[in-house]
Amino acid sequence: MRTAELVEIDEHRLLRRLDDLAQRGALPGGGIYRALYTPSWTSAMELVTSWLKEGQLFPRRDAVGNVWGRIEGSRGGRVIVTGSHIDTVRGGGALDGALGVVAGVEAVTSLWENHGRPTRILECVAICEEEGSRFSTNFWGARAIADRLEPGEAERARDGDGTTLADAMRAVGLDPANVASAVRRDIDAFVELHIEQGPVLDENGPRLGVVTTIAGTTHLEVTLRGQADHAGAMAMTRRKDALVGASAMAVEIADLATRMGDPAVATVGTIAVEPAQVNVVPGLARFTIDARHPENGRRTELITQIGDACKRIARERGLDVEMRTLRDRPPVTLSPRIADVLRRACAAAGVEPRDLASGAGHDAQMLSYAASTGMLFVPSIGGRSHCADEATLAEDVVLGTRALATALRELAYQP
Ligand SMILES: [Zn+2]
Structure with missing residues (x-):
């Protein structure tokens, strides 16, 4: 040199x-x-x-x-x-x-x-x-x-x-x-x-x-649809709370990237709920995911794992899930x-x-x-x-x- x-x-x-x-x-x-x-x-x-x-x-x-x-x-x-x-x-x-x-x-x-x-x-x-x-x-x-x-x-x-x-x-x-x-x-x-x-x-x-x-960076938007109900009258066991589902997903998404190990990263950076009232069970939750890895194969694997986890959690909680890719840069x-x-x-x-x-x-x-x-x-x-x-x-x-x-x-x- x-x-x-x-x-x-x-x-x-x-x-x-x-x-x-x-x-x-x-x-x-x-x-x-x-x-x-x-x-x-x-x-x-x-x-x-x-x-x-x-x-x-x-x-x-x-x-x-x-x-x-x-x-x-x-x-x-x-x-x-x-x-x-x-x-x-x-x-x-x-x-x-x-x-x-x-x-x-x-x-x-x-x-x-x-x-x-x-x-x-x-x-x-x-x-x-x-x-x-x-x-x-x-x-x-x-x-x-x-x-x-x-x-x-x-x-x-x-x-x-x-x-x-x-x-x-x-x-x-x-x-x-x-x-x-x-x-x-x-x-x-x-x-x-x-x-x-x-x-x-x-x-x-x-x-x-x-x-x-x-x-490479992938941005996903996840929309969860459950059921809006009275926060006082609907029993916990009968709810389809979209925000609780989204929360379980956010934790799982972070765990997946952590388990894949450095330098994999995944972030839930925004979340919105509807109807967003203090006394109503959220019927809808929409959040974004930012997932990155410098190796394309690993990035694809991470995205697949995240998608599978979201579908599984939605199924377990009786929620409809819709995932949309906002951005996909290799x-x-x-x-x-x-x-x-x-x-x-x-x-x-x-x-x-x-x-x-x-x-x-x-x-x-x-x-x-x-x-x-x-x-x-x-x-x-x-x-x-x-x-x-x-x-x-x-x-x-x-x-x-x-x-x-x-x-x-x-x-x-x-x-
Ligand atoms: Zn800069």
Whole structure:
């Protein structure tokens, strides 16, 4: 294995910019909310654009609002890209997505300042949306780049207030009829730095992880129909309580994933009952399941077990059960070639990285349809993420960004 030289970055600029970005969309009670095409999102994108201008990286906004910076390569060819998403969940933290955006700008700026023109075209990108932060359009930005938007999606998707995605786009000066122009077919490699969002690196080290696969995600909706009855008059033995059935299922679903073992996960994240009155036995319960595993065979097995368990419990309790698949995304294997580049960059930083499967979804998984992709993880303190307590040691933020810059140097400065 060749040993690379660790690339220098401006760590004060990096940390200051992370702090500045965290102000855009900061909520009064703590946490951040930058939802797609809202004023906090616009403000964050304007900030990123100002950094790109400052670094002479010629900012450009594409048809869905992804913001790109670029250095032309002396030999041209297919493009090397780094970046992550700018949007956050409601009450999210300062690093999910933001780290990859700020570190990407920093790595490219530092390379330009210290190493001059690359041979390959080098770009950084702030991707407009990954989280489903306002519409249920997860990976909207990366899917636009990878040509995976569905026809009419912008007209169909609505936020909680009923505003369509298309109208939200128009409000920030984007034309929904134009989304196809965001497609890129000239990207060779995409590299994303991200926080782990789980406890593995923080608890067991090392300080850097190379992602090999991203778990497949299945979302199911289960509707249980029993019988609404008087909470005082109907005997316990004669009830068909849909919520009690749903509760038994939620416990069983968690047990199934636990028994399958790490990294299988299954979560009942929402539940609603009808008629939802204090003195009525719930006649209907509807809940969602999120189930993930990085191996496709195991994921399918988990889904089958969950389906069988729900049917069995429904039968035992005299309930009708209906299961609907809301989303089914297969696991994604990231590029072994880029993983090797990242391992060499980690070695240059004096770290022997750990290979990890990501349970969380990432832009890199969508961009793997358009390019060879790789991901580098830094530890999340206590494994916390999607919350105000999301944090990573400053020294790990700096280390990860230097490793990212080192990987980009290998990719974009080949003679
Ligand atoms: Zn993220």
